[in-house]
Amino acid sequence: MNVEELKQQAEERVEAERQKRIDAAKAAVAAPGTENCIDCGDAIPADRRIAAPWAKRCIECQEFYEAERLAK
Numbered sequence: 001m002n003v004e005e006l007k008q009q010a011e012e013r014v015e016a017e018r019q020k021r022i023d024a025a026k027a028a029v030a031a032p033g034t035e036n037c038i039d040c041g042d043a044i045p046a047d048r049r050i051a052a053p054w055a056k057r058c059i060e061c062q063e064f065y066e067a068e069r070l071a072k
C-alpha cells in the first residue's frame with residue numbers, strides 16, 4: 001500500500017465520521033415524541049425518543065415516576 005492509498009483511506013474515514021455526526025444530528029431533529037421532559041424540562045436524548053416516542057419524561061424522571069406509582 002502506498003502513501004496515496006493511505007491518505008485516501010484516512011480521508012474516507014474522516015468523511016464517514018462526519019456523515020455519522022450529520023446523521024445523528026438529523027435523527028435528533030426528526031426524532032418523534034417530546035423534546036423536553038415534562039417533569040424537569042431537561043432535553044430528552046434523541047436515542048430515547050426514537051426508542052420510546054411515547055416517553056414524556058427523561059430516564060431519571062421516568063424511573064422516579066414509576067417508582068412512585070408502584071409505591072401507591
Ligand SMILES: [Zn+2]
Binds near residue numbers: 037041042057059
Ligand atoms: Zn426529567
